[in-house]
Amino acid sequence: MQFYIGTCKISVSFPLISVMVLLIYFDNTYTFLIGISAALLHELGHIITMNLCGVPPKEIKLRLLDIAIVESNKHRTYFQDISINISGIAVNLFIFGISYIIYYNFYKNNNIQIFGLVNLLLAIFNMLPSEDLDGGRTLNIIICHIFNEHIAAKVLYITSIIIIIILFISGFYILCNFNYNFTLLLCGLYLLISIIKTSISY
Numbered sequence: 001m002q003f004y005i006g007t008c009k010i011s012v013s014f015p016l017i018s019v020m021v022l023l024i025y026f027d028n029t030y031t032f033l034i035g036i037s038a039a040l041l042h043e044l045g046h047i048i049t050m051n052l053c054g055v056p057p058k059e060i061k062l063r064l065l066d067i068a069i070v071e072s073n074k075h076r077t078y079f080q081d082i083s084i085n086i087s088g089i090a091v092n093l094f095i096f097g098i099s100y101i102i103y104y105n106f107y108k109n110n111n112i113q114i115f116g117l118v119n120l121l122l123a124i125f126n127m128l129p130s131e132d133l134d135g136g137r138t139l140n141i142i143i144c145h146i147f148n149e150h151i152a153a154k155v156l157y158i159t160s161i162i163i164i165i166i167l168f169i170s171g172f173y174i175l176c177n178f179n180y181n182f183t184l185l186l187c188g189l190y191l192l193i194s195i196i197k198t199s200i201s202y
Contacts, residue, residue, distance in 0.1 A: 008056060019064060042089075057071060078145050089127060092120070099116025136156055160191065
């Protein structure tokens with residue numbers, strides 16, 4: 001499915017639509033809606049900042065496993081690059097703060113608390129200096145600015161491998177000791193797939 005908001009093309013994949021319909025229908029706890037809302041708010045942070053910097057996205061692709069923002073060819077400054085990359089994390093942290101202020105001071109609803117926690121976890125995950133995450137992209141921009149792309153690529157590859165190893169070790173430990181929680185293993189697998197895709201593209 002495709003449509004336009006202004007000059008920006010929005011593409012939504014059929015697998016994503018199918019999975020969303022099924023999960024919304026069967027998810028009585030609203031966990032999926034909370035997770036997808038946090039992810040959309042994260043991406044909205046990037047999109048708003050891109051527009052504020054005068055470099056609006058050319059296309060936004062909503063896919064089953066990720067959301068891809070296709071950037072325009074307009075030149076961006078160093079500080080614009082940094083601002084755009086950290087804006088998603090900033091939005092999630094802001095939502096976390098607002099959610100917990102509401103929960104502890106105005107309305108004690110478990111969904112509000114969970115929504116805040118999911119935003120916090122999403123922010124922390126994206127801070128990791130790994131391939132395809134905001135932390136990794138920001139680290140890449142900083143190292144490229146100080147040194148060069150070759151050094152940045154090497155540093156990012158090493159940090160990505162270290163993080164993946166830590167996630168897999170921690171994931172297996174949690175899987176074996178805490179009621180079969182697959183979350184960290186899935187995070188590690190996602191980052192491993194990302195780094196493999198990047199290596200193949202090069």
